[in-house]
Amino acid sequence: MSDRNPGLTIYLTAIIALVLTVLPLPTWFAIARPNFLVITVLYWSIMIPRRGGMLLGFLGGLALDVLQGPLLGEHALAMAFATYLAIRLNLLVRAKPLFEQSLFVFAALMVYEFLLWVLDGWSGHPLSTPTRWVHTLTGGLIWPLVVGVLGRFHSTR
Amino acid sequence: MAVFGTEVDRPLYGRGPSPGLRFTVYAILAVVLMYYDQHGHWEQRLRYLLEAAAYPVQVVVNSPSAAWRSLTENFQGREQLRAENEQLKAHERELELQLMREAALEQENAELRGLRASMLPSLIKSSILAEIISVETDPLRQRIVINKGARDGVSLNQAVVDGTGILGQVSRLGPWSAEIILVTDPEHAIPVEITRNSLRSIAVGSGNSGELLLPYLAVNSDVKSGDLLVSSGLGGVFPAGLPVARISGVRRESNQLLAQVRAQPLASIERDREVILLEFESTHPDAPAPNPPIAPVPQTPVKPPPKIPENDE
Numbered sequence: 287m288s289d290r291n292p293g294l295t296i297y298l299t300a301i302i303a304l305v306l307t308v309l310p311l312p313t314w315f316a317i318a319r320p321n322f323l324v325i326t327v328l329y330w331s332i333m334i335p336r337r338g339g340m341l342l343g344f345l346g347g348l349a350l351d352v353l354q355g356p357l358l359g360e361h362a363l364a365m366a367f368a369t370y371l372a373i374r375l376n377l378l379v380r381a382k383p384l385f386e387q388s389l390f391v392f393a394a395l396m397v398y399e400f401l402l403w404v405l406d407g408w409s410g411h412p413l414s415t416p417t418r419w420v421h422t423l424t425g426g427l428i429w430p431l432v433v434g435v436l437g438r439f440h441s442t443r
Numbered sequence: 444m445a446v447f448g449t450e451v452d453r454p455l456y457g458r459g460p461s462p463g464l465r466f467t468v469y470a471i472l473a474v475v476l477m478y479y480d481q482h483g484h485w486e487q488r489l490r491y492l493l494e495a496a497a498y499p500v501q502v503v504v505n506s507p508s509a510a511w512r513s514l515t516e517n518f519q520g521r522e523q524l525r526a527e528n529e530q531l532k533a534h535e536r537e538l539e540l541q542l543m544r545e546a547a548l549e550q551e552n553a554e555l556r557g558l559r560a561s562m563l564p565s566l567i568k569s570s571i572l573a574e575i576i577s578v579e580t581d582p583l584r585q586r587i588v589i590n591k592g593a594r595d596g597v598s599l600n601q602a603v604v605d606g607t608g609i610l611g612q613v614s615r616l617g618p619w620s621a622e623i624i625l626v627t628d629p630e631h632a633i634p635v636e637i638t639r640n641s642l643r644s645i646a647v648g649s650g651n652s653g654e655l656l657l658p659y660l661a662v663n664s665d666v667k668s669g670d671l672l673v674s675s676g677l678g679g680v681f682p683a684g685l686p687v688a689r690i691s692g693v694r695r696e697s698n699q700l701l702a703q704v705r706a707q708p709l710a711s712i713e714r715d716r717e718v719i720l721l722e723f724e725s726t727h728p729d730a731p732a733p734n735p736p737i738a739p740v741p742q743t744p745v746k747p748p749p750k751i752p753e754n755d756e
Contacts, residue, residue: 363470
């Protein structure tokens with residue numbers, strides 16, 4: 287795809303990631319499934335911070351809210367914050383080796399899930415099973431793969 | 444138009460509001476949304492619109508499994524179909540017999556209730572058949588989305604069953620789709636009654652799709668494995684007498700006030716892709732009590748049950 291218009295690529299990949307994120311799977315796969323949407327949005331926020339950005343994060347979060355959130359705006363807030371972190375720290379993160387990027391993604395996903403957890407608690411949906419944190423780990427692990435795949439859609443330099 | 448690669452290296456914050464400011468704006472927007480989703484009412488309409496917008500995504504997401512199902516259905520062997528047909532016929536005969544008996548019982552019942560003047564209307568006024576388009580079962584949320592919505596006559600809090608028992612109730616409504624909260628969702632509670640001795644209690648979802656918990660039964664209450672639970676008709680959503688679950692395990696600890704009772708729901712979304720939404724005749728004595736649910740929030744709010752320790756110390 288052309289480098290001239292990464293916006294289209296970004297939104298297309300985000301939609302595909304959204305579908306992957308809400309695709310019904312058997313319970314155990316669903317627990318271990320990384321949150322592709324958040325990871326994709328993080329990727330674009332880190333690599334092309336001008337284009338992806340917080341609006342994408344906010345809209346993506348809103349989509350997740352409608353599809354599976356107990357409360358409208360919850361995922362939107364958490365995702366906007368995760369992208370905010372990614373945009374603020376993008377120069378720092380981008381220069382690091384993949385392994386350290388994975389660590390950062392893991393941390394960002396933890397922050398994301400933590401916000402959701404807090405908001406769940408406040409709004410009276412206190413649902414804390416340890417399994418909700420599993421996807422942050424798999425998300426960090428899958429990051430190199432995501433870089434490999436999404437890296438094909440734009441020139442890094 | 445500059446080549447994209449050069450753009451990246453330009454200072455980030457030169458143009459437009461800074462990320463911090465933008466985040467603040469989005470955060471405020473999100474908090475406002477959350478506030479109104481929790482407390483407001485105009486928000487319902489926004490929800491409704493968004494549900495409509497989400498419908499295509501749900502259909503797309505469901506399409507691989509739907510395609511797989513239609514494929515396997517198309518290539519079912521002739522033998523298999525014949526066998527299934529035989530089985531269904533036998534089952535139907537059985538049901539017809541039961542129905543005949545039931546009609547007699549119903550009549551007898553009506554007479555006993557002193558309503559000889561007119562036969563009771565049937566409890567179920569109308570039903571809507573709907574197909575499951577997406578399933579969400581993890582320990583946090585046990586929900587399904589069906590392909591019928593307000594346009595097809597579905598309403599909030601409507602009872603949803605399958606062939607074997609109560610599945611759940613409608614928790615969110617879109618024009619062409621609706622979300623159903625299953626009885627096994629940890630936020631769902633259903634008033635039940637044990638058929639053997641009419642003991643009433645509340646069955647709370649466990650978050651595990653094969654299990655309900657009855658956390659409010661005293662240690663000395665008369666309940667044992669194998670007891671059938673039916674809806675008790677309290678709570679205003681489900682009518683009396685629809686089967687819900689079968690008790691699968693009872694544990695009594697002498698140092699605790701409450702028994703640890705588990706039940707296995709009879710209805711299962713794994714078995715069937717189709718569900719039935721019921722509307723009840725409000726004049727029937729078994730119809731759900733007329734008091735409407737208090738809040739627009741459909742699920743009966745319950746305090747989380749006292750944590751049952753897995754192992755006694």
